[in-house]
Amino acid sequence: MRGLDGVVPVGAGGEPERSPLSRRSVLRGAVGAGAAGIAAATLAGGALPAAASTAAAGGPARGTATGRGEPVVVHVRDAAAGELEVFCGTTCTRVRDKELAARLVRASG
Amino acid sequence: MSSHREAPEISKDPVADSTDLYAFVSPDKPGTVTLIANYLPLEAPAGGPNFYEFGDDVLYEIHIDTHGHSQADITYQFRFATQLPNPDTFLYNTAPITSLTSPAWNRRQTYSVTRVDGRGRHVLGEGLICPPCNIGPLSTPDYAAALARPAVHRLSDGSRVFAGQRADGFYVDLGSIFDLLDLRPFQNLQVFAKALGLQAAPGVNALKFANVHSIALQVPVSRLTASGRPVIGAWTTASRRRVRILDDQGSGQVESGPFTQVSRLGNPLVNEVVIALGDKDRWNTQPPEHDKQFAHYVEHPEVAALLPVLYPGVFPNLAALDKARTPRADLVAILHTGIPKGIIDGFTNFTGPVQADLLRLNTAIPPASKPSIFGLLGGDLAGFPNGRRVFDDVVSIELRAIAGVTFKLIDPHYTVDPAAGQLTDGLTPADLGTPFLRRFPYLGVPYDGFHHPPS
Numbered sequence: 001m002r003g004l005d006g007v008v009p010v011g012a013g014g015e016p017e018r019s020p021l022s023r024r025s026v027l028r029g030a031v032g033a034g035a036a037g038i039a040a041a042t043l044a045g046g047a048l049p050a051a052a053s054t055a056a057a058g059g060p061a062r063g064t065a066t067g068r069g070e071p072v073v074v075h076v077r078d079a080a081a082g083e084l085e086v087f088c089g090t091t092c093t094r095v096r097d098k099e100l101a102a103r104l105v106r107a108s109g
Numbered sequence: 110m111s112s113h114r115e116a117p118e119i120s121k122d123p124v125a126d127s128t129d130l131y132a133f134v135s136p137d138k139p140g141t142v143t144l145i146a147n148y149l150p151l152e153a154p155a156g157g158p159n160f161y162e163f164g165d166d167v168l169y170e171i172h173i174d175t176h177g178h179s180q181a182d183i184t185y186q187f188r189f190a191t192q193l194p195n196p197d198t199f200l201y202n203t204a205p206i207t208s209l210t211s212p213a214w215n216r217r218q219t220y221s222v223t224r225v226d227g228r229g230r231h232v233l234g235e236g237l238i239c240p241p242c243n244i245g246p247l248s249t250p251d252y253a254a255a256l257a258r259p260a261v262h263r264l265s266d267g268s269r270v271f272a273g274q275r276a277d278g279f280y281v282d283l284g285s286i287f288d289l290l291d292l293r294p295f296q297n298l299q300v301f302a303k304a305l306g307l308q309a310a311p312g313v314n315a316l317k318f319a320n321v322h323s324i325a326l327q328v329p330v331s332r333l334t335a336s337g338r339p340v341i342g343a344w345t346t347a348s349r350r351r352v353r354i355l356d357d358q359g360s361g362q363v364e365s366g367p368f369t370q371v372s373r374l375g376n377p378l379v380n381e382v383v384i385a386l387g388d389k390d391r392w393n394t395q396p397p398e399h400d401k402q403f404a405h406y407v408e409h410p411e412v413a414a415l416l417p418v419l420y421p422g423v424f425p426n427l428a429a430l431d432k433a434r435t436p437r438a439d440l441v442a443i444l445h446t447g448i449p450k451g452i453i454d455g456f457t458n459f460t461g462p463v464q465a466d467l468l469r470l471n472t473a474i475p476p477a478s479k480p481s482i483f484g485l486l487g488g489d490l491a492g493f494p495n496g497r498r499v500f501d502d503v504v505s506i507e508l509r510a511i512a513g514v515t516f517k518l519i520d521p522h523y524t525v526d527p528a529a530g531q532l533t534d535g536l537t538p539a540d541l542g543t544p545f546l547r548r549f550p551y552l553g554v555p556y557d558g559f560h561h562p563p564s
Contacts, residue, residue, distance in 0.1 A: 073352045073365045087352045087366035 079105045111279050111377040111503065113150030113316075116389035119372050123149050124164035125347035127374040128321055129279050130171075132343045132468050132496040135327055136476040137548055142333050144185075145325045145499070145550065146171050146345035146374070152274070152320035155558035160201055160242035161274065162218050163189040163322055167347050168368045171326065174342035175335040179398040179465035183333065186223040187272065187324050189239075191216065202241070202248050209238050209259050217241065220272055222264055222326075233264035239273040243320070245559030253554045261549060268328045269549060275323040276543045276553035278499045279377075282534040283315035286504075290412070290419050294535040295528070298420050312535025317542045318561040325550035330472045340447065342460050342467030343496075344375040344397055370394050375466040376444050376494070377503040383410055383444075397465035400445060404464055407444055408436035412511050424526045427513045439515040443494045448485075452518050456490050470496030482537060486514060499551050505533040 073087040082098030113128045114120040131145040146169065152161045163169070168188065172181035195203070195215050204213035221235045240260040243252050261271045285291045289301055293310040296302035324345075333341055351366035373393050374380070383406050384392045392403060409431075417428035442448050447459040447469040458469040477491040482502040484492025486509055493501040509515075512529035538545065542561070543553040 071363050071365055073354070073363075075352075085366075089365070090350075090367050092351060092366045 074104065076101050076104050111281070112374045112379075112381055113279075115381040116384075116393050117386070118390045119393055122371065123151075124162075125167045125349060125372050126150055127345050127347060127372045128277070129377065130343065130345050130374045130468055130497065131499055131551075132341070132470045133498045134330070134470070134472055134474065134476050134491065134496070135549065138327065139476055141327050141329050142341075142470065142472055143325065143327045143549060143551065144171050144343060145323055145552065147275070147277070147279075147321040147323050147552075148347065149322040150277075150319075151316070152277075152322070153558075154243065154318065154320055154556040154561040157244065157558065158199055158201055160216075160244070160558075161320070161322060162191060162216070162242075163187075163220070163239070163272065164347075165189050165191050165218075166353075166364060167349060169324055170346045170348070171324070172344050172346065173333055174460065174465075174467060175333070175338060177338070177340070177342075177459075177461035177463070179342065179400075179460065179463040179467060180396070182226065182335070184225040185326060186225060187220055188223075189218050189220045189272075191218050201244065205247060206241050206244075206249050206256065207251070208255055209240065214241055222270055224266070231266070233266055233268065234262060234270065237262045237270065237272070242274045243555040243557040245557045247559070249557065252557070257554060266332065268326055268332065270327075271323065271325045271550040273322065274320050274555040275550065276541070276555050277316045277319045277321045278538075278541065278545060278552045279316055280314045280502075280536045280538065280540050281316060281504050282312040282536060284313060285534060290415060292508075292532065292534050294533060295420065295423075298423050298528075300419055300421055310535075312533070312540065314536050314540040314542075317540065318556050318563075320555040321552075323550060323552055325552075327549050334472055339473035340458050340460055340469060340471045342375075342397075342447075342465065342469050344373060344467055346370050346374075347372040370396075373397070373466075375468045377497065378507050379407075379444060379466050382412055383407060385411070397467055398463060400466050401464040403466075404441065404445065407440050408438075409434065410437065410440065410511050412508075413437070413513075416512055420528070423528045424512060426524050426526045427529065430513060430516065430523070437511075437516065438519045440510060442519075443510060443515065448494070448518075453485065453490075456485070456495070458495050468497055469494070483509075486510070499545050500538045502533070502537065504536070508532040508534070 070089045075085040077083040077085055079101045082096050082101040084095040084101055086093045086095055111129045119126045127148055128150045129147040133143055135141045135143045149161050171185045173183040174180060175182040193216055201216055202213050206214040218239045219236050222233045224231045224233055240256045241249055243249050249256060260273055261269055263269055285293050291299045291302050293312050296307045297309045348368035348370045350364040351369050354363040356363055380389055380392050384403060414431050417424040444466060445464040448457055449459040450457040458471045460469055474490050474495055477489045480492060481487025481489035482500055484501050484506055485494060486506050492498055493503050493506055509529055509532050512532050513525050514529050517523050517525055545551055545553055
């Protein structure tokens with residue numbers, strides 16, 4: 001099943017899947033999470049979004065990044081190719097977005 | 110060990126480490142099949158104050174292939190939840206635990222059972238309670254009758270389930286096997302032991318007095334088989350969420366993403382002694398339908414090459430077979446496809462050409478009236494490798510098969526080395542510390558921590 005903008009939800013081994021994330025919602029999640037105190041962000045290159053680092057410096061790294069009470073974790077799998085994995089609930093959504101990947105890597109300092 | 114600590118990564122994650130899988134037509138209820146998946150290897154009975162339990166963060170599954178394609182047609186999922194009624198004590202219990210509702214029991218687990226099949230997901234039971242660990246005569250008096258037996262639950266589809274601590278029923282002389290395959294009954298023939306003048310000796314059961322955690326199901330045969338296809342293939346897996354973040358700001362840990370498989374078990378001892386170190390971790394993550402990639406290990410098992418070296422002159426025909434690089438089609442049949450019709454009179458557990466490590470059970474074979482612990486090799490069609498019963502001597506069966514006993518089924522002209530049919534680590538169920546039960550869940554009452562290890 002292929003979603004919007006190259007988003008591919010990855011099955012959850014028999015667990016119920018949630019609806020796929022769109023590129024737009026990923027961006028909202030990344031930005032909104034920073035504003036609210038990002039739930040979690042792991043980046044393969046050790047990158048952490050600027051917003052997340054702000055949250056880490058300013059308080060507990062917890063929050064409701066999606067409004068669903070679920071943390072969102074973004075893994076930059078291949079920064080050059082813009083390959084991201086976005087984890088939320090029991091889903092992993094693969095996103096190809098060079099711009100977002102570059103922003104996240106830049107945010108890692 | 111059958112699959113206790115069998116791979117580098119999973120050996121560091123005992124809660125998710127599958128140790129044994131059993132599948133057999135229930136001897137006291139022959140219209141049902143019993144499936145048992147054991148986890149948490151080598152539990153020391155006195156290992157408190159935080160006694161053993163299933164992982165709340167682990168997805169435990171037992172899969173059944175009913176159509177011979179080596180994929181799951183039926184999956185039973187088990188999810189656990191831990192309750193801590195009183196966080197203000199370090200004790201597991203503050204008085205004797207006399208029932209499953211005892212207020213003195215301070216850390217308990219419940220679980221759900223979900224069946225996933227072609228018709229969807231079906232929650233068969235929720236809030237099912239596990240028994241406590243067997244602490245000792247003061248803490249868990251009357252363990253079997255008051256705590257273990259009431260923990261056998263009936264599910265909404267008529268199946269029965271038990272999840273909790275049991276005595277490990279696997280018997281094996283680990284000390285000898287991992288000490289250069291120095292099988293004690295034959296160590297007078299082992300090259301290094303012989304040099305030291307060591308004599309033949311009885312085996313030592315390294316798992317005597319060790320407990321495990323069992324997930325046991327007893328399911329009507331009709332619920333596990335497809336019409337006209339009595340052979341099923343079973344395997345168990347444990348999976349963890351792909352992401353875990355240890356939160357240093359006080360919330361413990363964050364988990365996210367889909368579950369990914371970290372442990373797998375079908376036939377005993379396969380990942381333990383057939384798959385090489387460099388592939389063991391990957392093997393644990395793979396679905397059985399992809400097992401052709403590991404077929405070379407089965408066709409040319411390392412143990413078959415080692416036996417003639419470690420026991421010089423004892424296995425000349427096996428040595429010749431190995432030297433000729435003859436693929437062991439017998440082992441491929443036993444472990445990867447099932448045994449086709451026409452090889453053994455009146456028997457087959459063939460599931461098709463797809464190579465997959467499944468525990469294959471022909472449910473049409475009734476329980477044996479006089480079972481042999483050597484299963485099929487002992488002329489008992491109801492025993493391993495036709496499924497696996499709790500008492501089957503899978504160590505000796507696999508040693509003998511690898512040593513060439515079953516190659517004669519493929520090549521009638523092959524002469525089996527006389528020692529091959531005698532190989533054993535010298536143990537029987539009499540070497541267990543407690544007997545098996547005659548009824549579900551069949552594995553023995555767990556050893557209590559007060560008396561074990563014995564003084």
